[in-house]
Amino acid sequence: MKPPSYLVAILVVGFCFALRIPLEADPVSHILVQLPLLAWSGVLITPNGTGRRSEWNRGGVATLLVAFFTIIFWMLPRSIDAVLSSPTMELAKFITLPFGVGAPLAIGWARAHPLLRGIIKAEVVSMLGVLAFLYIHAPVRICNAYLVSDQHRLGYGFLFLALGLSVFWIAPLFIVHTKRAVMPTKTPATA
Amino acid sequence: MKAFLASLAVLIAGSVLFFKATDGLQALTAEGARRLAVQREAPMVSSFMLETMKGSAEPLPGAPGKAVMVEFIYTTCPTICQSAGGDMARLRDLVIAEGLGDRVRLFSVSFDPDVDDVSHLARYGELHHADGEVWTIARPTVNDLPALLKAFGVVVIKGDPDTFGGYEHNTAIHVISPTGQLSSIVDTDDFDGALEALKRTLS
Amino acid sequence: MIKAKHQPQEAAVKFTMLLAGVVLLLMMVFGFIMRAAQGGMIEIDQALFYQIMTAHGAGMVGTAGLTGISILWYFTGRYVPLLAGVFWTFLGLFLTGVVLILGSIFIGGYAGAWTFLFPLPAMSGGFWSNEAAATFLLGYIFIGVAFLLLHLEIARKLIAAYGSIGGALAWPLAFGNGRAENAPPPTVVAAMASTLFNVMGIVVGATVLVSSLVNLMIPDFAVNALLAKNMIFFFGHVFINASIYMAVIAVYEILPEYLGKPWKTTRPFAIAWTMVFLFVLAVYPHHLLQDVAMPAWALIMGQVVSYLSGIPLLAVTAFSLLVYLRQSRVMYWDLASALLVLGVAGWSIGSAPAIIDGMIAVNKVMHNTQWVPGHFHIYLLLGEVAITFGFMAWLVKDPREKGLNILDLAGFAVYLLGGVGFTLMFLISGALSVPRRWAVHVPEWFLQDRLATGFALLVILGALLFVVSYAQGLRKKRTR
Numbered sequence: 047m048k049p050p051s052y053l054v055a056i057l058v059v060g061f062c063f064a065l066r067i068p069l070e071a072d073p074v075s076h077i078l079v080q081l082p083l084l085a086w087s088g089v090l091i092t093p094n095g096t097g098r099r100s101e102w103n104r105g106g107v108a109t110l111l112v113a114f115f116t117i118i119f120w121m122l123p124r125s126i127d128a129v130l131s132s133p134t135m136e137l138a139k140f141i142t143l144p145f146g147v148g149a150p151l152a153i154g155w156a157r158a159h160p161l162l163r164g165i166i167k168a169e170v171v172s173m174l175g176v177l178a179f180l181y182i183h184a185p186v187r188i189c190n191a192y193l194v195s196d197q198h199r200l201g202y203g204f205l206f207l208a209l210g211l212s213v214f215w216i217a218p219l220f221i222v223h224t225k226r227a228v229m230p231t232k233t234p235a236t237a
Numbered sequence: 238m239k240a241f242l243a244s245l246a247v248l249i250a251g252s253v254l255f256f257k258a259t260d261g262l263q264a265l266t267a268e269g270a271r272r273l274a275v276q277r278e279a280p281m282v283s284s285f286m287l288e289t290m291k292g293s294a295e296p297l298p299g300a301p302g303k304a305v306m307v308e309f310i311y312t313t314c315p316t317i318c319q320s321a322g323g324d325m326a327r328l329r330d331l332v333i334a335e336g337l338g339d340r341v342r343l344f345s346v347s348f349d350p351d352v353d354d355v356s357h358l359a360r361y362g363e364l365h366h367a368d369g370e371v372w373t374i375a376r377p378t379v380n381d382l383p384a385l386l387k388a389f390g391v392v393v394i395k396g397d398p399d400t401f402g403g404y405e406h407n408t409a410i411h412v413i414s415p416t417g418q419l420s421s422i423v424d425t426d427d428f429d430g431a432l433e434a435l436k437r438t439l440s
Numbered sequence: 441m442i443k444a445k446h447q448p449q450e451a452a453v454k455f456t457m458l459l460a461g462v463v464l465l466l467m468m469v470f471g472f473i474m475r476a477a478q479g480g481m482i483e484i485d486q487a488l489f490y491q492i493m494t495a496h497g498a499g500m501v502g503t504a505g506l507t508g509i510s511i512l513w514y515f516t517g518r519y520v521p522l523l524a525g526v527f528w529t530f531l532g533l534f535l536t537g538v539v540l541i542l543g544s545i546f547i548g549g550y551a552g553a554w555t556f557l558f559p560l561p562a563m564s565g566g567f568w569s570n571e572a573a574a575t576f577l578l579g580y581i582f583i584g585v586a587f588l589l590l591h592l593e594i595a596r597k598l599i600a601a602y603g604s605i606g607g608a609l610a611w612p613l614a615f616g617n618g619r620a621e622n623a624p625p626p627t628v629v630a631a632m633a634s635t636l637f638n639v640m641g642i643v644v645g646a647t648v649l650v651s652s653l654v655n656l657m658i659p660d661f662a663v664n665a666l667l668a669k670n671m672i673f674f675f676g677h678v679f680i681n682a683s684i685y686m687a688v689i690a691v692y693e694i695l696p697e698y699l700g701k702p703w704k705t706t707r708p709f710a711i712a713w714t715m716v717f718l719f720v721l722a723v724y725p726h727h728l729l730q731d732v733a734m735p736a737w738a739l740i741m742g743q744v745v746s747y748l749s750g751i752p753l754l755a756v757t758a759f760s761l762l763v764y765l766r767q768s769r770v771m772y773w774d775l776a777s778a779l780l781v782l783g784v785a786g787w788s789i790g791s792a793p794a795i796i797d798g799m800i801a802v803n804k805v806m807h808n809t810q811w812v813p814g815h816f817h818i819y820l821l822l823g824e825v826a827i828t829f830g831f832m833a834w835l836v837k838d839p840r841e842k843g844l845n846i847l848d849l850a851g852f853a854v855y856l857l858g859g860v861g862f863t864l865m866f867l868i869s870g871a872l873s874v875p876r877r878w879a880v881h882v883p884e885w886f887l888q889d890r891l892a893t894g895f896a897l898l899v900i901l902g903a904l905l906f907v908v909s910y911a912q913g914l915r916k917k918r919t920r
């Protein structure tokens with residue numbers, strides 16, 4: 047039997063909390079494991095079809111923007127540094143990632159137009175590329191709490207994530223959907 | 238229309254938040270924020286007692302009426318602290334050339350007082366031609382160290398085992414005004430910036 | 441006439457082409473001014489020269505992309521239903537980008553060339569502010585998003601209609617035992633391949649654009665100059681090549697009306713189109729992983745690969761065209777068919793000097809000489825832009841008239857003569873090691889400069905005739 051998803055969410059958050067010291071000791075696990083897991087817990091607690099009819103959130107734009115700005119905030123190196131020195135910021139992280147990223151993302155994504163989804167996917171790959179680019183090559187330390195060599199590993203982490211996501215998103219498009227496939231259109235005849 | 242208003246509200250709120258979180262797009266990193274905050278607020282630095290490379294005691298900030306420039310190092314550092322030492326020597330020469338030699342005290346302060354005893358400090362001073370006149374090398378007591386680092390916003394972490402078990406830290410020159418306020422933080426090789434900040438606090 | 445399943449978005453494309461025609465003319469005048477200045481015939485401020493060069497480069501490349509994708513959109517619209525609103529959104533974003541770019545150049549004084557090579561945008565020596573450079577990059581980002589949007593709509597509809605990317609690329613025919621009768625039409629194959637190709641370029645381009653933007657605002661985030669250069673060249677080459685790949689769809693769709701038989705998707709055709717992007721995909725990623733100084737061979741190879749990947753395609757297209765032309769008994773010439781055939785010829789001929797330049801021994805001598813603008817002006821001016829004018833002529837063609845009237849003939853002759861002469865002068869200068877991108881030339885180089893200025897005037901005259909007759913055609917068609 048499948049466990050109810052809120053239970054999974056609690057387990058995930060619990061995991062992130064219990065292991066926060068080792069997870070946060072390394073920026074790669076902090077940023078590429080713990081933060082996404084927390085956001086995912088937000089997705090899990092959002093019941094299917096939440097806010098499907100709200101006029102305020104047509105096309106999912108408003109909630110996607112909420113997620114966007116929350117992500118941007120946590121992408122700032124100084125926010126990450128602050129988490130490590132201030133318990134208030136740590137708490138804010140545990141609250142805003144599920145409720146400010148995961149949940150609104152789930153609500154917005156369900157309603158987003160396929161083109162908007164495509165644009166977002168492309169931008170995500172680009173932005174991970176930007177992060178990889180800056181982190182691998184930055185001659186200065188970006189986070190005071192992490193080593194320069196950690197920073198480089200994080201950069202490569204972003205790079206592999208970008209490559210992985212592009213493959214993950216593009217590969218299915220190569221698989222023939224026989225259900226959808228129509229008889230190929232012939233070259234138009236000239237008359 | 239409702240959807241547009243909602244999105245617009247999020248857009249505005251999000252931008253304001255981002256603007257605030259970056260001090261008006263000026264600081265994305267904690268280091269940038271630290272420098273900006275110092276420049277705006279010029280906080281008072283409480284006094285610490287240091288032991289210099291000559292074995293004598295000296296307070297930081299120093300004698301009233303004298304500005305101070307401090308950087309933090311550990312003498313067994315194979316890389317950055319050595320070039321920072323070279324930078325500091327250069328800065329000392331520039332300060333003297335500007336005729337400000339008797340109005341400012343330069344410190345290189347070790348954040349590794351366990352290892353850096355007086356003989357280590359002296360060796361580092363010798364290596365970089367610090368004679369103790371204008372510029373001296375010093376260490377705090379082990380007890381004072383955390384408060385000292387906190388007062389200056391310096392974060393020290395243990396480095397990779399394969400980098401000789403050293404430390405990584407935010408290297409910079411901290412300028413303290415004659416009234417004991419931390420007024421500016423600049424890169425160790427930003428000589429113009431350091432001199433300018435010094436003159437500002439002296440005027 | 442064509443029996444297609446769907447109706448292309450005619451009015452929007454016609455409007456866009458009119459816009460593009462006018463911009464092409466304006467940018468050509470900019471080119472003329474540069475050439476005249478190099479020949480010492482007029483005197484302009486050097487800062488202004490580089491502003492004009494930046495505007496000419498960005499404007500021309502942008503317009504080539506715009507016309508290419510409009511052609512693609514128009515003809516793809518025959519096979520799958522495309523959302524009309526997407527094109528208007530595209531145009532809106534594109535024009536916003538253009539306004540930002542023009543503002544950054546002529547108000548902000550940005551003159552760091554269309555290639556925005558790091559660290560030039562950030563180090564203007566006082567000629568322009570960081571804000572101007574940032575505005576320029578922002579303009580690019582707008583244009584990138586605009587293209588992304590159109591490509592996504594096309595990809596989505598093609599995949600839905602043909603089952604998968606491979607289906608739209610005719611892979612069963614290319615690599616399996618599929619039969620030619622069941623293969624998608626050439627337009628679909630070309631649209632799918634150039635979409636994949638261009639999306640890749642845009643994603644890489646967006647990465648380096650945003651990184652440069654962050655660097656402009658926060659210099660602490662330095663970017664690796666070598667890697668940035670690679671990514672910019674990758675993006676630039678992909679984008680400009682894609683504009684030709686997209687434009688050539690007009691050849692596949694329009695010339696059959698003249699030839700009396702359809703352009704067929706054959707196995708070599710399908711393989712050639714797949715190679716266009718597989719090649720790039722296979723060779724390029726290792727550059728992105730490299731963070732040590734790149735060996736020269738890798739740099740050169742990286743730049744050239746994006747050309748070479750198109751060579752099989754070029755060969756297949758040009759060869760098929762020759763065969764079709766020889767076999768056809770009903771082929772006739774009017775402005776549209778003449779310009780389209782010229783376009784394929786210009787594309788083919790323009791690629792030859794690129795290959796020569798790609799050989800390392802030659803590259804040492806030719807690189808950064810006017811040989812480079814020489815080769816790309818051939819395949820742009822006489823290739824992409826010729827196809828564009830051909831498409832425009834076809835859009836407003838009067839079916840009752842067959843053949844070239846005297847004005848058409850004059851326009852075509854002047855454009856061809858001017859184009860050949862103009863580009864030849866670049867090549868000659870290049871062979872004599874005249875550097876590119878110099879505002880001031882020494883008198884020894886004046887001869888080619890001045891001849892080229894004259895030829896440029898002919899080109900402008902021809903283009904002016906095309907655009908005027910297009911505008912008249914639009915009016916006539918409406919009243920008819």
Ligand code: HEM
Binds near residue numbers: 474496498878899
């Ligand atoms: C009458 C037609 C044209 C004239 C007179 C002209 C003239 C010029 C000149 C003088 C240069 C600078 C050469 C140098 O580096 O020394 C140039 C560069 C360039 N042109 Fe053109 N051109 C024309 C048409 C085109 C077309 C149709 C395109 C593309 C569709 C194009 C794209 C470019 C590009 C991308 C550059 C490079 C700018 C740079 O180096 O940053 N041009 N052109």
Ligand SMILES: [Cu+2]
Binds near residue numbers: 311314316406
């Ligand atoms: Cu050090």
